[in-house]
Each structure stands twice: as C-alpha cells, then as structure tokens.
Amino acid sequence: MASIEYKNTLVAENREQIEHHVKEILRLIGEDVDREGLLDTPARVTRMYEEIFSGYAANPRDVLGVTFDEQHEELVIIKDIVYYSQCEHHMAPFFGKVHVGYLPSGKVAGLSKFARLVDVVTRKLQVQERITSELADILDEVLKPHGVMVVVEGEHMCMCSRGVKKYGSQTVTSAVRGSFRKDSTLRAEFLSLLK
Numbered sequence: 001m002a003s004i005e006y007k008n009t010l011v012a013e014n015r016e017q018i019e020h021h022v023k024e025i026l027r028l029i030g031e032d033v034d035r036e037g038l039l040d041t042p043a044r045v046t047r048m049y050e051e052i053f054s055g056y057a058a059n060p061r062d063v064l065g066v067t068f069d070e071q072h073e074e075l076v077i078i079k080d081i082v083y084y085s086q087c088e089h090h091m092a093p094f095f096g097k098v099h100v101g102y103l104p105s106g107k108v109a110g111l112s113k114f115a116r117l118v119d120v121v122t123r124k125l126q127v128q129e130r131i132t133s134e135l136a137d138i139l140d141e142v143l144k145p146h147g148v149m150v151v152v153e154g155e156h157m158c159m160c161s162r163g164v165k166k167y168g169s170q171t172v173t174s175a176v177r178g179s180f181r182k183d184s185t186l187r188a189e190f191l192s193l194l195k
C-alpha cells in the first residue's frame, strides 16, 4: 500500500541545516536565541516543516494505490476533504476543502486514497490553481475516468495577517477533464451535490 510517511522525510543533514537557519532567522529578526522559550524552537520548526512539506517525499501518482474494477459508471463524489498548504509566495498557510467528482470507466479508487492524494499534493509550497490542476491531471491519468472535476476552496493567510488584510475572503478554483468539459449538465449535477 502506498502510505505517506509524515516523519523521517528529511535526511539528518538537512534537518540540522534547517535548525541552524531557523536559529539564524530568529537572531536576524532581533530575538535573543538563548532565551528559554526559544531554545527548542528551531528543532520544533524543523519537525513542523518535515510534516507540512512531506509531500516532497512522495510520488502523488503512487498514492491512489489499489484500484478496483467496478462497473459503476455514474458520478462518484468525494467532498469536503480538508487540506492545509503553504503558499509559495510568502510561505504562509492557506487551507480549505477539496471536492472531487468523477465518472469511472471500469476503475475506481479506494475512498481514503483521494484524501491521501490531497495530502501529498498540498503538503509542499503551492498555489491553489496548481493544486487544482495537478489533482485533476493525476486522477485523469491514473483512473482514466470518462471525466473528472475538482473544486478547491481556500483561505490564504497571506491575505489576512499581512498585505491587503482581507480576513474571510475565499478563493474557489476548479478544473475539469474529459466529459465534464463538454457536459454542462454533469458539471451542474456535481456542483448541486456539493451544496
């Protein structure tokens, strides 16, 4: 089974380097790196990076793993898959939900694998549009469905805590492949089932 390991995705040398550089950043922003509250911070940040950037250590195409031959050729929707990612412009978190709909053509994937795929694709520096199209492309390539549609909702911390400071604004992105491109009724059915 293709599982995603969130621990030990960094080699020891890289872990040491990250700790060193985090400590340097703390010093450069004006912190006293020797005060008690910060002593373990470089190691903690490194462990957090290992988790939130664990997507670099996995191949998303392997994640769908076991697929089953099923004759169901109508809409399958997996919705409200929560994700946390980091924007590549500011390294600030953005997070929300992914919704996937697909029309199988004889091959279906285990339901949990969609959530695992979302983890691998989002646990690295990303932009929301690329998450959306990567998910659509991988599902299209691996499952070879009649069609697939991916909708991603996201709230970007780089727009809340800094810059334009617009707390609560949501970005919605979608990608369609195969029959979803041509069939507006199919898109409408998918979107109505998301409500």
Ligand SMILES: Nc1nc2c(ncn2[C@@H]2O[C@H](COP(=O)(O)OP(=O)(O)OP(=O)(O)O)[C@@H](O)[C@H]2O)c(=O)[nH]1
Pocket: 087, 088, 089, 126, 127, 128, 129, 156, 158, 159, 163, 164
């Ligand atoms: N399209 C897209 N833009 C994003 C995403 N995450 C962050 N951004 C944007 O990336 C842009 C980077 O713009 P820059 O002008 O280079 O950076 P900046 O000066 O920090 O921009 P402001 O956020 O407007 O202060 C900003 O407009 C962000 O809102 C994303 O997932 N997709």
Ligand SMILES: [Zn+2]
Pocket: 087, 088, 089, 090, 091, 092, 156, 158, 159
């Ligand atoms: Zn950003």
